Amino acid sequence: MNNSTIIEEGTQYVMNTYARFPVALVEGKGSKVWDADGKEYLDFVGGLAVTSLGHCHPKLTAAIRAQSEKLFHCSNLYWIEPQVKVAKLLAENSAFDKTFFCNSGAEANEAAIKLARKYGKKHHGENCYRIITMKKSFHGRTYATLTATGQEKVQKGYEPLPEGFMYVPFNDLEALKESVTDDVCAIMLEPVQGEGGVNVANKEFLEEIQKLCKEKDILLIFDEVQCGMGRTGKLFCYQNYGVEPHIMTLAKALGGGTAIGAMLAKERVAESFAPGDHASTFGGNPLACAAAEAVITTMLEEKLPENAKEMGEYLVEGLKEISGTYSFAGEVRGLGLLVGMELEIEAVPVVKKCLEKGLLLSPAGKNVLRFLPPLNVTRDEIDTALEKVNFVFEEMGDGK
Ligand SMILES: *Cc1c(COP(=O)(O)O)cnc(C)c1O
Numbered sequence: 001m002n003n004s005t006i007i008e009e010g011t012q013y014v015m016n017t018y019a020r021f022p023v024a025l026v027e028g029k030g031s032k033v034w035d036a037d038g039k040e041y042l043d044f045v046g047g048l049a050v051t052s053l054g055h056c057h058p059k060l061t062a063a064i065r066a067q068s069e070k071l072f073h074c075s076n077l078y079w080i081e082p083q084v085k086v087a088k089l090l091a092e093n094s095a096f097d098k099t100f101f102c103n104s105g106a107e108a109n110e111a112a113i114k115l116a117r118k119y120g121k122k123h124h125g126e127n128c129y130r131i132i133t134m135k136k137s138f139h140g141r142t143y144a145t146l147t148a149t150g151q152e153k154v155q156k157g158y159e160p161l162p163e164g165f166m167y168v169p170f171n172d173l174e175a176l177k178e179s180v181t182d183d184v185c186a187i188m189l190e191p192v193q194g195e196g197g198v199n200v201a202n203k204e205f206l207e208e209i210q211k212l213c214k215e216k217d218i219l220l221i222f223d224e225v226q227c228g229m230g231r232t233g234k235l236f237c238y239q240n241y242g243v244e245p246h247i248m249t250l251a252k253a254l255g256g257g258t259a260i261g262a263m264l265a266k267e268r269v270a271e272s273f274a275p276g277d278h279a280s281t282f283g284g285n286p287l288a289c290a291a292a293e294a295v296i297t298t299m300l301e302e303k304l305p306e307n308a309k310e311m312g313e314y315l316v317e318g319l320k321e322i323s324g325t326y327s328f329a330g331e332v333r334g335l336g337l338l339v340g341m342e343l344e345i346e347a348v349p350v351v352k353k354c355l356e357k358g359l360l361l362s363p364a365g366k367n368v369l370r371f372l373p374p375l376n377v378t379r380d381e382i383d384t385a386l387e388k389v390n391f392v393f394e395e396m397g398d399g400k
Contacts, residue, residue, distance in 0.1 A: 003036045021355055028055025031374055031381050033360070044373045044385055045360045049194065049226045049338070052253035053298055054374040060256045060294045067290035075281065082289035086262075089296045093235055095244045096264035100273070101284025105225035105251035106140025108261035111278055112188070112247045113144050115265060116219045117164075118272040120185025123217065130183045134170040136196030136365070137189065139223055148188060151196065170196075171205045180212065186219040186247075187212075191237045194226035197365035198333055198340025206243040213246075219269060220245040225261070226338065229253035230299045230375050233309030233336035240335060256295040260288040304375035305336070311377050312336040318386040319371070326393045339371040340364050350392065359388040 001009075006024040023035040031054055033043045046052060053060055067082065074080065087099040100111050113131060120128035133139065135150040143162055146154045150167040166184075168175040170193060187209055193199040213220045222245040227237040229250060234240050236248065246269045251261035259282075282288070299305065316332055319341050323329040330342035343350065347363035347370075354361050364370040369389075373381065 001036060006036055021352065023355070030054040030056075031377055039358070041355070041358050041360050042381060042385055042388070043360045044371050045362045046372050046374055047257060048252065048362065049231060049372045050252045050255075051257050052229060052231065052304070052375045053256050053295060054376055055257075057256065057294075057298065059298045060291060063290045063294035064258065064287065067287050071286045073282070073285045073287070076279065076283065080284060080286055080289065082286050082293055083284035086284075086289045086292045086296065089293065090262065090264055093296070093300070094248070094264060095238075095266070096248060097267040098265055098270040100263045100265075100278065101289070102261040102263070102280045103259045103282050103288070104140070104261045105223075105249065106142045106145045106261075107280065107283075108225060108249035108251050108263045109139045109145045109148065109188075109223055110142055111263040112221050112223075112249050113148065113186075114278055115247065115263065115269065115273055116186035116188075116221060118277065119219060119269055122272050124182070124185070127183050128185045130164045130166060130181070130185060132166050132168060132176065132179050132184055132187045134189045134193070135167050136170055136193055136199060137167075137223075138193070138195035139188070139190075140225075170199055171202050173205055173208050176209065177212065180216065180218070184216075184218055186221050188221040188223060190223045190225075190227060191241060192227040192232060192335050192338050194338065194370075195364055197342075197368040198338060198370060200333060200335050201241070203241055203243075206241050210243045219247060221247040221249070223249050225249055225251045227335070229295070230305040230308055231336050231338050231372075233305055233312060235299065235305050237335070254295060255288050255291045258288045258291040260284070260292050262292075299375070302376060307377075308336040308375045311373070311375075311379070311382060312339060314379060315339055315371060315373070315382050315386075318382065319389070322386065322390050322393060325390075326396075328396070329393065334371075337371070337373055337375060337377070340368040341371075343367050343369060350396070353392045353395070354388060357388045357392055359385055361389075 025033045026036045027034045033041050117129045133148045137150045139145040139148040147161040147165050191201045224237050247265045319332040328344045332341045351361050362370045
């Protein structure tokens, strides 16, 4: 099928929940993808921060092939060897002791919310269930996680929403302190907000929250679904800050493209869950875990977090240069290879123009152009992306 046939039949048969760009991607290798008409693109979306090893990395492909010839699925009624290996790898490389496996970011956050409420009730009584989250956050599309998300646009039309969530402005310590009452069991945030516009947490903000949480025995939950797994220059984003949350959620890049999510916790917190408290049929299945094991070991072996840091700095430098030249371009910000450029115009039309020029980018919020290249991206590839962005901006006129 070519692009137009896929789009035509997709419009007829697939439910209309996405504002999709008008191409169908059918093949990928490294930083490149091809659409159904054979056109090549430099992929700085990476399936929304998912394909962090690049497309079809040989180690990931080999791991999936081998596991698919051994055992796909057996359920969590039994012990699963690849799941145990991933849990051990995560524990050995992070500040957490135990992992619960699921299939997506929203599910990982659901698990975190459920665990936090169990913990709050167990240690501080039935009324300790409230969770403070940040404005402009994004935590998922299930009922609890869209309620945790501090953006009205994902909540509208779905009321009544679950009770017990409060929102404070990101990086606003005073507002947060004012919201902390005895019924708060957790504070949940993305150390770098992705969907909300690539907003980086201040070190002091996170340090003060950690202090506050310690004082009041409130759980600190980091949603690292987007900013985790090497993207911000460390294997986990919290490691950039020296602030350790009690719970961390992962998904997106964890399986490099296979569906897997994880909720990690310190032992003292994890023990609030007992058999029967939470479950997932597909969670931590052999196939997804074989992929996650390959992703984690490859990231460590190939020093991808380090490359993300170096290439991120290079990308930001180049984008700042471009931004300084055009009046509609503003602040460039980010951490590692989670990078955004603020625009004074809407991001979507710019993303469309870049797509036409063979560069895939995604918007983050209304006005931010987001760059999410694979973590093994090269300097040459970044140069090509910068050239394309510059070309598009130049075409849009309005040079300073
Ligand atoms: C994408 C994302 C989610 C939701 O993940 P899904 O796999 O789409 O459910 C949650 N939190 C953050 C920070 C995300 O970027």
